[in-house]
Amino acid sequence: MPDVAAVGAPAAPRRAGASGAAVAIAVAAALAALVAVGIAVHVLGDAPYRALHSTYSGAITALTSGLLQTVAAGAGAVCAGSLAFAAFIAARRSRARVDGTIDLRIVRWSSLVWLVASTALIAVDAADENGQPLSKLLTPGALGYLVQANYLPGAWIVVACIALTILIVANLATAWTATMFLSVIGALGVLVPVLVGQVLVGPNHDYAGDSAMFATPAGALVAGGSAALLARWRRYGRPGPTTLRRYRILVIAGASTWLGGTIVIWAVQLNGSGVLASPTGVLFLIEVVGAVIATALLVPWRASGGPAWTRMTVLRVAGLVTTWIGVIALDEIRSRIPPPVFFAPTTEQQLFLGYSVNTPMTPVTLFLNGRVNILFLMISLVGMVAYAAAVIRLRRRGDQWPIGRTIAWMLGWVSIILTTSSGVGRYASASYAVHMALHMSLNMLGPLLLVLGGPITLFLRATTAHRRDAFAGPHEWLNAFMHAPLLRFSYNPIYVLTVFVGSYYAIYLTPFFGWAMRYHWAHQGMTVHYLAIGYIFYALVIGVDAPPRPLPYIGKLGLVLAAMPFHAFFGVIVMTDSTILAKIYFQYLDVSWLGSFAHDQYVAGGIAWAAGELPLVVVVIALVTQWAKQDARQAKRDDRHADAGLDDSFERYNAMLQELSGRRGAEGEPQGALVINEHGQAGPAIAAPTGSAPHREESR
Secondary structure (H helix, E strand, O other): OOOHHHHOOOOOOOOOOHHHHHHHHHHHHHHHHHHHHHHHHHHHOOHHHHHOOOOOOOHHHHHHHHHHHHHHHHHHHHHHHHHHHHHHHOOOOOOOEOOOOOOOHHHHHHHHHHHHHHHHHHHHHHHHHOOOOHHHHHOOOHHHHHHHOOHHHHHHHHHHHHHHHHHHHHHHOOEHHHHHHHHHHHHHHHHHHHHOOHHHOOOOHHHHHHHHHHHHHHHHHHHHHHHHHHHHHHHHOOOOHHHHHHHHHHHHHHHHHHHHHHHHHHHHHHOOOOOOOOHHHHHHHHHHHHHHHHHHHHOOOOOOOOHHHHHHHHHHHHHHHHHHHHHHHHHHHHHOOOOHHHHOOOOHHHHHHOOOOOOOOOHHHHHHOOOOOHHHHHHHHHHHHHHHHHHHHHHHOOOOOOHHHHHHHHHHHHHHHHHHHOHHHHHOOOOHHHHHHHHHHHHHHHHHHHHOOOHHHHHHHHOOOOOOOOOOOHHHHHHHHHOOHHHHHHOOHHHHHHHHHHHHHHHHOOOHHHHHOOOHHHHHHHHHHHHHHHHHHHHHHOOOOOOOOOOOHHHHHHHHHHHHHHHHHHHHHHHHOOOOOOHHHHHHHOOHHHOOHHHHHHHHHHHHHHHHHHHHHHHHHHHHHHHHHHHHHHHHHHHHHHHOOOOOHHHHHHHHHHHHHHHHHHOOOOOOOEEEOOOOOEEEOOOOOOOOOOHHHHOO
């Protein structure tokens, strides 16, 4: 059966059958989840507030907050999952567009609900988190004060902006690239309130925060993708086997990622206590066991079948939607109960970092006293495995891939793992000098090696290109991504240069640095930014893959030379600045072995100067070498064409010179025009005898 999305929507919605019952089950589950959350909030009462020695905001405020947070989490999951479903799951033949009527219908409604709920939560959670009733918000000046007094209202401001952006773009644009980018920011929107919640507190919260960065979006994509499939099934009929196969991959991969991340968060928040020793442990157990069993039993393992299979499959999808609605509700209830890690003894270093850095830094501990950075370890492993799989696929097909590119790619990720998970990553939050070395490595060394791997070229060769009348797949997605207007703008040389060199000034020489160092997620965001902009910069000047905005060699050389003095100047500023950067943060850490803050900052400036200049010098040398080799190859190519009679540029140029000479002779000027032969040598024109070969042949 062809995929519905591929052949367009039917003239009228399909009649309700099993799909109508399935939608009714999902709606009933959503209402039951709201009731369960309301009952839980009522039963808990002021106990969670008293446990944290906080003022109880009142039953109405707490209930309103709990219900709105559940609605926002559900709507955000449906919005993000529907966007991912429209971009990657629903089979379509168009390479550039998604169907605004079919694919984006649920996105528009869910983003509207998400926007309303998150906007209301700015005020409601400002009151709830500060122990004030909703009536307090009516006091002049109270709202602004309460919003800035806690993290969560600020997070809801970000979420509201994301939901508004999705709502506007989803109503105006149907480009596939727009849908893809919206799915990314939708996943970020789901993640934002989680990162400032319980995963931000206590010992080892760096592990919990990193795990949440994978688990939360993965769970949202499974829940939202299932809801999107069910809604499409109800309105437009059974999807085809391609869509169902992709949906199965989404459920298995997403649920597995959610499970792995949730187990890590579970272990961190229990802090060594028994699973059944606290409400947090019991709720985690119900959530994990229920989600795993239900997903394993309900995922549609076959992609096609008869009428009985169709009825059973749509009910399975409804079961999956119900399961993940339950996960969202349990998450909300659990987030309102202080976990055991909240009551564990915590030092100021653990408060900021999640771990201690009391062991003095030495050359040995700098490399051996490491701490796993889950975020970059997982990104690196995925990058290495995907690249290796693409190379293997090429070779099985009989194609070759340069071994040097594979080595460069693997070494790039290995360098990232070593710097983020060794002692360098651990001490980077305690010493400005080590922090600068870490970010210089991630901005200069890692990206330089990665771009030499040519991943875009590899994946385009390894994936299958489909005919225009076939469904678009990974090959077409990657092609569309590389031609996206936003990506073209990202490769604008002026923009790249500004961000590449300006980031150091904007981050380190402003209060932003001291603020970002206080939060693990913000520090990770800084690191991701430096890695990304470093990759774009080096991809533009020395990368194997053709960028959306290719530069001539003179442009590449100019871009690198323009960046060099700014790096040197930044290093000099840091070395000579008498003001200690992020002084309050480093004072709170109180690292005894660090010594003088001023000396540590001086060393950091020297590292920024040297580490910023040396890689760029290497790039300049490589660029000049590539330029010379390219000129030599072009000259040989031109000679071969001239020898084969395929290049008539010399004849045309000589004819032009002779024509000019004839004009000058007619005007009484001396003749003796010069002509250029195919070897680039100038000489007087020699008249060819009648019937002889043209001048180019005679000059040989």
